[in-house]
Amino acid sequence: xxxxxxxxxxxxxxxxxxxxxxxxxxxxxxxxxxxxxxxxxxxxxxxxxxxxxxxxxxxxxxxxxxxxxxxxxxxxxxxxxxxxxxxxxxxxxxxxxxxxxxxxxxxxxxxxxxxxxxxxxxxxxxxxxxxxxxxxxxxxxxxxxxxxxxxxxxxxxxxxxxxxxxxxxxxxxxxxxxxxxxxxxxxxxxxxxxxxxxxxxxxxxxxxxxxxxxxxxxxxxxxxxxxxxxxxxxxxxxxxxxxxxxxxxxxxxxxxxxxxxxxxxxxxxxxxxxxxxxxxxxxxxxxxxxxxxxxxxxxxxxxxxxxxx
Numbered sequence: 001x002x003x004x005x006x007x008x009x010x011x012x013x014x015x016x017x018x019x020x021x022x023x024x025x026x027x028x029x030x031x032x033x034x035x036x037x038x039x040x041x042x043x044x045x046x047x048x049x050x051x052x053x054x055x056x057x058x059x060x061x062x063x064x065x066x067x068x069x070x071x072x073x074x075x076x077x078x079x080x081x082x083x084x085x086x087x088x089x090x091x092x093x094x095x096x097x098x099x100x101x102x103x104x105x106x107x108x109x110x111x112x113x114x115x116x117x118x119x120x121x122x123x124x125x126x127x128x129x130x131x132x133x134x135x136x137x138x139x140x141x142x143x144x145x146x147x148x149x150x151x152x153x154x155x156x157x158x159x160x161x162x163x164x165x166x167x168x169x170x171x172x173x174x175x176x177x178x179x180x181x182x183x184x185x186x187x188x189x190x191x192x193x194x195x196x197x198x199x200x201x202x203x204x205x206x207x208x209x210x211x212x213x214x215x216x217x218x219x220x221x222x223x224x225x226x227x228x229x230x231x232x233x234x235x236x237x238x239x240x241x242x243x244x245x246x247x248x249x250x251x252x253x254x255x256x257x258x259x260x261x262x263x264x265x266x267x268x269x270x271x272x273x274x275x276x277x278x279x280x281x282x283x284x285x286x287x288x289x290x291x292x293x294x295x296x297x298x299x300x301x302x303x304x305x306x307x308x309x
Contacts, residue, residue, distance in 0.1 A: 042085075043082070043085045043086070043089070043177055044177070046181070047086075047089075047177055047180075047181045048089040050181050050184050050185055050188075051086050051089040051090045051093075051181070051184055052089045052090050053188065054090055054092060054146060054184060054187075054188060055092075056092065056146060056147050057092050057094070057146075058090065058092050058093045058094070058144065058145070058146050059093075059094050059095070059096075059144070059145045060083060060093065060094070060095040060096070060142055060143070060144050060145075061095070061096055061098060061142065061143045061145075062076075062079055062080075062083070062095065062096070062097045062098070062141075062142045062155075063097075063098060063099075063100055063115075063120070063139035063140070063141050063142070063143070064076045064079065064097060064138075064139070064140060064155070065097040065098050065099040065102075066099040066101070066102075066136075068125075068138070069125075071165060071166060071169045072125070072138065072140075072169075074169065074173070075140065075155060075156070075169055075172060075173060076097075078173045078176060079142065079155060079176060080097070082176050082177060082180065083095050083180075086180065100112070100115060100122075100139050101136070101137060115139070118143070118150070118152050119152065120139060120141050120143075120152060122137035122138060122139050123137070123138045123139070123140060123156070124136075124137060124138075125137070125138040140154065140155040140156035140172075141153065141154055141155060142155055142180075144180075144183055144184075144187065146184075146187040146188075147187075149187050151183040151186060151187050153179050153180065153183050154179075155172060155176065155179070156168070156169075156172050157171050157172045157175065186219055189219065192219060192220045192221050193219075193220040193221070193238040193239060194220070194221050194223070194236055194237050194238050194239075195216060195220050195221065195222050195223070195237075195238065195239045195240075195241065196222075196223055196224075196225060196233070196237045196239070196240045196241070197209070197213075197222065197223070197224045197225075197241050197243060198224075198225065198226070198227055198240060198241070198242050198243075198245075199224050199225065199226050200226030200227060200228055200229075201227075201245040201246065201247045201248070201249055201253075201294065202244075202245055202246030202247045203242065203243050203244050203245050203246075204243045204244040204270075206224075208243075208244070209243055220238075227249075227253040227256055227257070228250075228253065230256065232256055232259065232260070233256055233257070233259070233260040233265065235263060235264075235265070237260070237265065238266070239265075239266050239267070239268065240257070240260065240265065240266070240267045240268070241267070241268045241270065242257075242267060242268070242269050242270060242271070243268075243270040244270055244271070244272055245271065245294045245296075246275070246292060246294065247294065248293065248294055248295040249294060249295045249296055250295075254295065254296070254298075254299050257299065258299060258302070261303070269296075269300070271292075271294065271296065271307065272292055273291065273292060273307045273308075273309065274289035274290070274291060274292065274309070275289065275290075275292050276289050291309055
């Protein structure tokens with residue numbers, strides 16, 4: 001008895017149909033399995049909880065669409081993979097990749113003005129496409145909108161002259177999850193916090209804390225006050241920062257700080273036990289630092305902290 005052979009045309013069509021069905025399913029479901037020992041391609045449970053707790057629609061616009069060299073394509077792909085994982089944790093997330101340089105002249109000009117208002121400045125990228133040198137503006141940014149709030153994420157770490165481009169890209173990819181989780185936390189936060197920088201005891205001035213203050217001021221209210229001018233630290237202050245004091249704190253000011261803590265206040269202590277002069281190190285073969293006495297040892301010891309020499 002001779003077995004009939006199946007029709008090759010029917011077999012071919014069956015394979016095509018199966019492939020189409022798989023692609024349709026893949027559009028709606030993100031299947032990924034992390035086989036690494038340290039789960040480096042899996043977002044953390046903490047990130048999942050942060051993203052999952054967002055109770056309204058979230059839109060993410062990634063300004064990385066278009067043709068790029070290999071390094072930027074890897075960054076683009078990593079951002080998309082991460083957003084798909086975030087969407088698995090919260091179905092309220094929708095996202096789109098766009099190229100701000102596309103469109104007619106009027107649309108592009110309006111888009112550029114809008115991006116500048118959001119402090120989004122393009123990066124000038126030069127690379128060879130195999131036939132010629134290409135120079136184009138690149139926008140390595142993502143814009144997240146949640147309720148009435150907006151957050152801009154710089155996807156690319158700062159590159160200084162002489163830095164290796166691959167190292168910067170690898171670092172940028174490694175920090176993506178942190179940046180998105182941090183952005184979601186800030187979008188979810190309630191009222192702006194009141195933050196007080198102390199002064200009057202030789203603390204760092206604005207030029208030394210500029211970057212810290214610039215970042216904090218995006219979301220919170222900042223002020224600088226001398227403890228001598230205050231009867232007490234008001235309970236409306238959410239955080240006190242004592243940044244790099246160099247002179248002794250009086251007993252009265254120590255008492256004000258202690259009472260603030262006892263009432264539930266929070267303090268960040270940035271204390272140099274041994275201030276070191278880089279100029280002296282560069283000029284001499286050795287440098288002996290001098291202990292900085294600011295009179296806070298007893299107060300910190302009360303909290304269970306000792307700065308050892």
